[in-house]
Amino acid sequence: MGLDSPSVRPHERLAAYLEAEMTAVNRLIRERMASENAPRIPEVTAHLVEAGGKRLRPMLTLAAARMCGYDGPHHIHLAATVEFIHTATLLHDDVVDESRQRRGRPTANLLWDNKSSVLVGDYLFSRSFQLMVETGSLRVLDILANASATIAEGEVLQLTAAQDITTTEETYLKVVRGKTAALFAAATEVGGVIAGAPEAQVTALREYGDALGISFQIVDDLLDYGGATETIGKNIGDDFRERKLTLPVIKAIANASEQERTFWERTIGKGRQEAGDLEQALDILHRHRALEAARADALAWSARAKAAMAELPSNNLREMLLDLADYVVARVS
Amino acid sequence: MGLDSPSVRPHERLAAYLEAEMTAVNRLIRERMASENAPRIPEVTAHLVEAGGKRLRPMLTLAAARMCGYDGPHHIHLAATVEFIHTATLLHDDVVDESRQRRGRPTANLLWDNKSSVLVGDYLFSRSFQLMVETGSLRVLDILANASATIAEGEVLQLTAAQDITTTEETYLKVVRGKTAALFAAATEVGGVIAGAPEAQVTALREYGDALGISFQIVDDLLDYGGATETIGKNIGDDFRERKLTLPVIKAIANASEQERTFWERTIGKGRQEAGDLEQALDILHRHRALEAARADALAWSARAKAAMAELPSNNLREMLLDLADYVVARVS
Numbered sequence: 001m002g003l004d005s006p007s008v009r010p011h012e013r014l015a016a017y018l019e020a021e022m023t024a025v026n027r028l029i030r031e032r033m034a035s036e037n038a039p040r041i042p043e044v045t046a047h048l049v050e051a052g053g054k055r056l057r058p059m060l061t062l063a064a065a066r067m068c069g070y071d072g073p074h075h076i077h078l079a080a081t082v083e084f085i086h087t088a089t090l091l092h093d094d095v096v097d098e099s100r101q102r103r104g105r106p107t108a109n110l111l112w113d114n115k116s117s118v119l120v121g122d123y124l125f126s127r128s129f130q131l132m133v134e135t136g137s138l139r140v141l142d143i144l145a146n147a148s149a150t151i152a153e154g155e156v157l158q159l160t161a162a163q164d165i166t167t168t169e170e171t172y173l174k175v176v177r178g179k180t181a182a183l184f185a186a187a188t189e190v191g192g193v194i195a196g197a198p199e200a201q202v203t204a205l206r207e208y209g210d211a212l213g214i215s216f217q218i219v220d221d222l223l224d225y226g227g228a229t230e231t232i233g234k235n236i237g238d239d240f241r242e243r244k245l246t247l248p249v250i251k252a253i254a255n256a257s258e259q260e261r262t263f264w265e266r267t268i269g270k271g272r273q274e275a276g277d278l279e280q281a282l283d284i285l286h287r288h289r290a291l292e293a294a295r296a297d298a299l300a301w302s303a304r305a306k307a308a309m310a311e312l313p314s315n316n317l318r319e320m321l322l323d324l325a326d327y328v329v330a331r332v333s
Numbered sequence: 334m335g336l337d338s339p340s341v342r343p344h345e346r347l348a349a350y351l352e353a354e355m356t357a358v359n360r361l362i363r364e365r366m367a368s369e370n371a372p373r374i375p376e377v378t379a380h381l382v383e384a385g386g387k388r389l390r391p392m393l394t395l396a397a398a399r400m401c402g403y404d405g406p407h408h409i410h411l412a413a414t415v416e417f418i419h420t421a422t423l424l425h426d427d428v429v430d431e432s433r434q435r436r437g438r439p440t441a442n443l444l445w446d447n448k449s450s451v452l453v454g455d456y457l458f459s460r461s462f463q464l465m466v467e468t469g470s471l472r473v474l475d476i477l478a479n480a481s482a483t484i485a486e487g488e489v490l491q492l493t494a495a496q497d498i499t500t501t502e503e504t505y506l507k508v509v510r511g512k513t514a515a516l517f518a519a520a521t522e523v524g525g526v527i528a529g530a531p532e533a534q535v536t537a538l539r540e541y542g543d544a545l546g547i548s549f550q551i552v553d554d555l556l557d558y559g560g561a562t563e564t565i566g567k568n569i570g571d572d573f574r575e576r577k578l579t580l581p582v583i584k585a586i587a588n589a590s591e592q593e594r595t596f597w598e599r600t601i602g603k604g605r606q607e608a609g610d611l612e613q614a615l616d617i618l619h620r621h622r623a624l625e626a627a628r629a630d631a632l633a634w635s636a637r638a639k640a641a642m643a644e645l646p647s648n649n650l651r652e653m654l655l656d657l658a659d660y661v662v663a664r665v666s
Contacts, residue, residue: 037507038489092455096448115429118451119488122425122458126481129462133478138469145466148459155452156371174370 010323011054017320018062021076025058028080032127044108044120048087057082057187060212060321064191064205067317074135074194081144082187084128089151089183091121096159097242140190147186154178158244165253165261165269167245173214180220181213204311208321211305216328218298221246222291225282227332237278243268247297249281252290260284295332302329343656344387350653351395354409358391361413365460377441377453381420390415390520393545393654397524397538400650407468407527414477415520417461422484422516424454429492430575473523480519487511491577498586498594498602500578506547513553514546537644541654544638549661551631554579555624558615560665570611576601580630582614585623593617628665635662 008016015022029049035041058079065075093099094107095114101107109117125148132144158175161167188209192202224239225248239246245268253264263280267273285291305325312318341349348355362382368374391412398408426432427440428447434440442450458481465477491508494500521542525535557572558581572579578601586597596613600606618624638658645651 035486035489038486038493040489040493041486092451095451114447115492116489118425118428119485119492122422123482123485123489125455125458126478126485129478130475130482133471133474136471138466138471141466141474142463145459145462149456149463152452152456152459153368153371153374156368156373156449156456159448159452160371160373 010320010327011056011059014059014063014317014320014324015055017316018059018066021062021066021079022055022059024076025055025062025079025083028076028131029083032080032084032131033124035123038123040112040116041120041123044091044112044116045087045124047105047108047111048090049083055083057086057183060184060187060209061191063317063321064188065195066191067312067315067321068192068195068197068201068205070191070195072194074137075191077131077134078140078190078194079187081128081131082183082190084124084131085144085148085151086183088121088124088128089155089179091117091124093155095121096155135194137194139193143186143189143193147182150178150182152178154182161245163243163269163271164245165264167250169247169250172245172247172250176214176217177210180217181210184213184216185209200311204308207308208305208325211301211308212325212328215298215301215305215325218247218294218301219329219332222248222294222298222332225285225291227291237281240267240278240281241273243271247294248285248290251293252285252288255288255290256284295329298329298332302326343653343660344389344392347392347396347650347653347657348388350649351392351399354395354399354412355388355392357409358388358395358412358416361409361464362416365413365417365464366457368456371456373445373449374453374456377424377445377449378420378457380438380441380444381423382416388416390419390516393517393520393542394524396650396654397521398528399524400645400648400654401525401528401530401534401538403524403528405527407470408524410464410467411473411520411523411527414461414464415516415523417457417464418477418481418484419516421454421457421461422488422512424450424457426488428454429488468527470527472526476519476522476526480515483511483515485511487515494578496576496602496604497578498597500583502580502583505578505580505583509547509550510543513550514543517546517549518542533644537641540641541638541658544634544641545658545661548631548634548638548658551580551627551634552662552665555581555627555631555665558618558624560624570614573600573611573614574606576604580627581618581623584626585618585621588621588623589617628662631662631665635659 033042033045033049061079061082062075065078091108094109095117098109099107100110108120132141154175155178157171158179161171161175185206186209189202189206192205197205221239224236224246226236249264249268253261256264263284267277267281302325306322309318309322366375366378366382394412394415395408398411424441428442428450431442432440433443440450441453465474487508488511490504491512494504494508518539519542522535522539525538530538554572557569557579559569582597582601586594589597596617600610600614635658639655642651642655
């Protein structure tokens with residue numbers, strides 16, 4: 001089966017296309033996660049890094065740099081930077097959410113402890129910072145510093161917005177920009193910047209990453225309620241149990257009857273959940289077509305991502321990024 | 334009482350001398366800890382920042398820059414950067430140590446929760462990163478990135494070294510460099526760098542900060558056992574209860590009889606502590622003159638700090654930094 005076959009998913013085509021560079025990125029990651037002084041660090045990091053994940057963010061950086069004709073070495077550093085920031089936030093997220101599973105394996109906070117996850121996350125964040133300094137580009141540093149602040153702010157906002165059933169779509173969007181889109185946008189933007197691409201292309205890359213990230217997160221939140229159709233997947237309802245105000249629920253609450261509002265207030269606002277509540281939540285979501293409405297939003301963001309790509313030269317990588325924007329939404333039927 | 338009176342402590346004289354600049358630093362800190370999106374952030378930060386503390390680290394940066402003749406605006410940014418990094422590490426430390434009190438007030442993790450402390454710490458760290466990017470100096474960024482990595486590594490090392498009674502003085506020194514001296518050293522070094530000082534002065538400033546930080550931390554660890562004399566202060570024994578391998582204990586273990594070794598193994602290695610154990614620990618420490626030996630080390634580091642200052646021009650600020658190096662050890666009789 002060739003790489004152009006439609007049954008090969010876009011991120012796999014990207015991975016194959018960027019294989020040599022991703023090998024260099026992975027080597028740099030392994031090198032920099034080492035610590036001769038504190039062996040706990042590579043243990044914890046390896047657990048998470050080697051668990052796999054799709055490495056979407058570093059691939060976006062590599063793709064953006066290559067699309068803009070970059071032929072220097074620093075996109076490797078930036079791709080590793082972005083993956084380190086991502087890994088650091090996962091470690092801290094799992095502490096904050098008290099998660100027990102990540103990528104099908106027990107989380108670091110469960111295998112070791114919260115302390116290790118907090119401190120190793122800090123270590124990876126500082127390592128990412130060293131890596132980006134090595135590029136010698138103040139503009140890259142500025143972009144990544146701002147992205148880091150947006151990420152941290154979004155996480156705090158999510159913490160305080162959770163359980164608050166008056167959360168608006170506007171707040172949801174800020175949370176999503178923080179938890180996902182800020183790093184996607186920085187990942188693509190720094191690729192263009194390091195390549196010295198024209199401003200219009202840098203802006204387009206940033207917009208692509210931002211819109212792709214938002215689409216990606218909306219779909220993730222949809223999948224947590226089994227997607228837009230009535231097929232019920234595995235592991236659904238985590239966000240409901242954790243009382244997170246995600247887009248489908250926000251849309252359903254906006255159209256809620258008095259009785260439904262009481263239901264959301266009890267289950268998400270007060271957290272008094274009983275057997276059968278998830279099924280009732282799904283009923284309400286379907287009644288208001290809230291999942292379909294959220295999916296339409298995801299599609300619109302995906303379309304924005306693709307539209308931004310019009311600024312970039314037409315080539316293989318652009319095709320893959322366009323397909324990726326489609327694929328992100330296609331995950332939810 | 335004039336500022337030159339010996340009863341005015343050196344950090345108070347520094348604070349008076351640098352008052353205008355510290356006002357600017359405090360203004361910048363308040364400005365940058367704000368978050369219109371997530372009000373939890375300034376709440377948590379204000380609790381810690383406004384609790385006071387001596388603001389030693391930002392004053393070191395201001396003093397170093399001024400001593401080297403700096404007249405630009407960026408030492409203010411760097412001083413705020415250093416204080417943000419310090420505050421971020423305090424927030425994370427209190428989560429890791431499960432502390433309930435800091436600077437005489439309940440900790441943020443107690444007043445809010447661990448989640449807020451982790452995420453607000455991340456936010457402050459990213460804010461510090463933005464502030465240093467604004468200076469436009471890649472060298473400053475490099476120094477602070479390396480300091481951040483050393484801090485995080487030291488924290489992890491402390492976590493894994495705790496409870497291990499075979500911990501050596503060498504490991505202790507690495508932990509101390511991480512938890513304290515790396516930021517002191519970076520604070521003074523970046524002051525010299527931003528001022529464009531000659532290399533020999535930059536190196537001297539770094540050495541001063543490093544040695545001062547080590548001396549400071551040894552004394553802190555001594556005070557946790559009531560100091561080198563037999564006067565027993567308040568709140569002693571926290572490190573013993575938390576089973577931390579600090580310098581006095583490491584020195585006592587190095588000279589331990591078989592019976593004493595069994596005692597340390599039970600109380601610190603296994604954490605099976607009983608009433609009267611702290612008193613017995615103090616007896617052993619005094620028997621081996623371990624507190625006096627640790628104090629001698631602190632004095633030696635203080636002397637190294639002062640020796641480094643010989644490279645700097647003789648002026649008021651240099652006198653205050655020399656006095657500060659004396660004062661740090663004078664805290665313990």
